Amino acid sequence: MDYAQHLSIGRLLDTPLANSPQQEIIHAGVMRYDYAGLRQRIGRLGAALTALGVRQGSVVAVMDWDSHRYFEAFFGVPMLGAVLHTVNVRLSPEQVLYTINHAEDDVILVHEDFVPMLAAIYARITRPVRVILLQDKPGEVPEGLPEGLPFAGEYEALLGHADAGFAFPEFAEDTRATLFYTTGTTGDPKGVSFSHRQIVLHSLAMIAAICPVPGMGGLHRADVYMPITPLFHAHAWGVPYVATLLGLKQIYPGRYEPGKLLGLIAEHGVTFSHCVPTILTMLLAAPEVERVDLSRWKVLIGGAALTPGLARAALARGIDVHAAYGMSETCPILTVADMVASQAPGDTVAVRVATGKAAPLVQLSLRDPAMAAVAHDGVASGEVTARAPWLTGGYLKNPAGTDALWQGGWLHTGDVGTIDGAGVLRVGDRLKDVIKSGGEWVSSLELEALASQVAGVVEVAAIGLPDARWGERPCLVVVMAAGADAVPGIRVVMAAAVEVGRLPGWAIPERIEVVAALHKTSVGKLDKKRMRAERAAD
Secondary structure, three states: OOOOOOOOHHHHHHHHHHHOOOOEEEEOOOEEEEHHHHHHHHHHHHHHHHHOOOOOOOEEEEEOOEOHHHHHHHHHOHHHOOEEEEOOOOOOHHHHHHHHHHHOOOEEEEEHHHHHHHHHHHHHOOOOOEEEEEOOOOOOOOOOOOOOOOEEEEHHHHHHOOOOOOOOOOOOOOOEEEEEEEOOOOOOOEEEEEEHHHHHHHHHHHHHHHOOOOOOOOOOOOOEEOOOOOOOOHHHHOHHHHHHHHOOEEEEOEOOOHHHHHHHHHHHOOOEEEEOHHHHHHHHHOHHHHHOOOOOOEEEEOOOOOOHHHHHHHHHOOOEEEEEEEOHHHOOEEEEOOHHHHOOOOOOHHHHHOOEEEOOOOEEEEEOOOOOEOOOOOOOOEEEEEEOOOOOOOEOOOHHHHHHHOHHHOEEEEEEEEEOOOOEEEEEEEOOOOEEEOOEEEOHHHHHHHHHOOOOEEEEEEEEEEEOOOEEEEEEEEEEOOOOOOHHHHHHHHHHHHHOOOOOHHHOOOEEEEOOOOOEOOOOOEOHHHHHHHHHOO
16 A cells, blocks of 8 residues: 655644644634634635635635634645735735736635725736635624625635535645745845645754753743734744644734734733744833733744844843744745753853754855855855755746746855854845945944944944945944933944954944834835935935
8 A cells, every 4th residue: 555645734734633622723802713623614714715716726815914814724725735825915005916916816815904905906917816805803894895806705604604524635745835925125026935845844844943942942832822923924934834733822913013912922821922023122112011921932033133132122021032044935944043042041142143053954055156165164254055845946937036046056045144163153144235345344233233232222224325435334223212312322332342353443333323213124124225225315
């Protein structure tokens, strides 16, 4: 007999259904059920989509907040052999339209909050699509819904008439499972897709990277999980799949609001989350933080550098914070900071903010512009390139972009860093964000790390601005706490860094601007391109 079994997303449900079927999954204020109920709802979703004509290879898009519906689609759509397109609802309507047309969506699941956006662009969608309405209060027809959208029905009503015992088809593990779009500084969004095999392997590698950690650190079966990275962003970094395989209690918060998120942490005893630095900064600045015990909360920070200042602010609240590293094209995990820092004595900030060691099955290599290997001695720097079984094979319908991404047989991250003899990666900067002054490189991340430690600094971005004499000069753009004047402190810290040899004297920014807020991209990263453009003409 042939005992071979394909690595499919549906297999991630086997263990929790067998071992923890009564564990809860909660969409705050909307839905609550256990893993056995989850499997029934996934079956109903598969049956309902099949009745609408969804087949292997069809593309089903989702425009929703972080909800139980989105979580169900993470399984129910790929388990049909169809492709789950997670639409970035923070993009402009024109960019959303581009992704819908480029992905060739067949069905769109849209929350009532995003119906006006979809209605405004619907006439320019280039192929017929069916639309399923998503509501937090099913049965109540929202007021002011635009006419003309081809609604096939409302989500809960469709599931209510579908078969919970629906039998999902079998297909090859290299079948495309997911698709989302990553935005760069120029050009149209790029489509990034992953197969069932890649997502299962990524899930297993992530478990191997973050679970076998002694004591409090890491992710364990007793943890309560809540994502604070949008589900449209690289499958919420793949952690919902990991949490499901482990059978964790899961909390989905809906729309992100600081007070609500902090309240859910307190109400449900959330112990594990992940987010970009700007979200953590926002939560630490919220008034509600004074009333919430965060001493059991573990947070992975990715999407941008975890600065020492933010790490110290989190630790002061009792948060067990660590950096992680990857990108949309890597599914996304590549490295994680050493989580034994959770149990280590003394000052562990340097360990927590390090980009970290490669996850199992990840190969990292530093390369110069000619693709020659750079020494892993902790001193020599080069572009970080990677190989792993789950990295995307390329951009959808974009052979030129794919060739650039995989030049020389390694995936190019666009980041510059060092790797020491123990395998610890430290990313110094994005290639596009490195500041070149007088022919010498200045790391924007190093400048940000120094400034972030000054009392009163809430957020900081270091950018390079054109300079007639030096080519570029560094500029700091800073958000300060109310009533604070951190500029003198920043200058003192920079001077001290020069004195101890951490920073060359010519790298000190003369220009420090105080602003109310820093520009962000659709996924919460610092939008340095926009910051540079605004100041280049000054």
